[in-house]
Amino acid sequence: MIKFILRNIWRFVILVILQIVIFNNIQFSGYINPYIYVLFILLLPFETPKWLLILSSFLLGLSIDIFSNTLGMHAAACVFMAFMRPHVLQYISPREGYEASSLPRISYYGFNWFIKYSITLILAHHIFLFYIEVFTFSGYFFTLSRALLSSLFSIILIVFSQYVIYRK
Template sequence: MRTDGFRFLIFGLIVVFLQVVILNNIQFLGFVNPYLYVMVILVLPVDVSKHQILLFGFFLGLVIDLFSSTIGLHTSAALLIAFLRFFLLKYLAPRDGFEFSSRPSISEMGLPWFISYSGILILAHHFFLFSLESLKFSELGQILIRTFSSAAFTLLLVIAVEYLRYRRKVRS
């Protein structure tokens, strides 16, 4: 269990590093910006307590904010999906519940389940983030375009990274 936690920490650090160093600098088509870091919240094991996940989301967002001079923006968006995750997992749980220490991942739950699970949370995160950034109802159309294009990009990246992790696990 301890090695699992350590592995997860390394994984989280790599994702945050990727987000800050590479993805924050991507400006595809002028408005598409992937936020891969939400993945760290998405794939936390099911048996981590919901309060811990809430605090974890808060501090993860704060770290991203610190590196991009947007204090509070990612903090609140990451917090929101850490909160929603609990209810979504309840709703999407298999009929006989999750097994102890299982993960919301492609390898354990299958691709269609994973797409609907992470798709919903990513959309919620991006919509909240871009709305908070704009704060104008008149810009709703633009917020929606940003939300859907960036969410599609983020989801693709999350699935790609998820497959990379999965393949490595099969080999070892």
Template sequence: MNIRNLLSYFLLIIFLSVVQVLFLKNLALFGVAFAFIYLLGILILPVSLRPVSLILIAFALGLIIDVFYETIGMHAAAATFMAFARSLWLRAISPTGGYVEAEEPSISEMGFGWFLSYSLPLIFGYSLIFFTADQWGTGGLLEILNKSFFSAIFTGLLVILVQLLFFKRRRRI
């Protein structure tokens, strides 16, 4: 990965974090669907990125979000889990010929169907860990599952919308 790509990923993660903290912090649809748009920064990092680097990036990003949300490590724990699971999940859904080294797992590179099967389980896993930590000892299993499911759907829709609106599309020949 060259310096230009590294800088563009860094700026994207910073931008998504700022949007998360300034605009999406207090957004909850019907009290059950929360938006975690900053996860897009973890989801589209290149496939060739080593798992340890990805986990460290996700942990640092989660800690930064935790500082603004005052959630004492819940975002960090969930983002770290998602980064760990991402490597395993990418291996599980690998295309027949494998991945191209510099490829980023985005809609424009991999296609809409593949991206849905890639991102939604990871976002749901993130939400499940986050809301389990949030509701620990106070909420029931159904409330955790309810918030996790609807937050994963809402976040997934926002992630797709952001990619369709702001990412450049690949030219097909």
């Protein structure tokens, strides 16, 4: 149990560092920016208490905010994503439900399940984030296209990372 918690804390720290050091500097054509740190929320175990889910997502967003001068924006998007997670999990659950002590990963539930899971949540996070950043609905197609393009890159990187780091 302790090992489990420590592992998640490590993942939190490493993802925040990776995001601010590397991925915030990857900017395709000026305004597409992948946000891979949401992988932390995606990979939290199924049994995570709901209050902890929201609280840890808030802290995750806040730490990204502090480093990128966007106080509140990432926090708001992460909290929204965390709120959506149980609903999405319920909606796409396999017929026999989730096994005890399994994790939301490709190695347990397959590629199709994981891609559905990550696309829904990452889209929710990115669209929320980009709209709260411009804080207006004027030019909403432009904002939407930025959000969709960035989501695409995030999804590719996150799915790719699953094959590179979490091989069985």
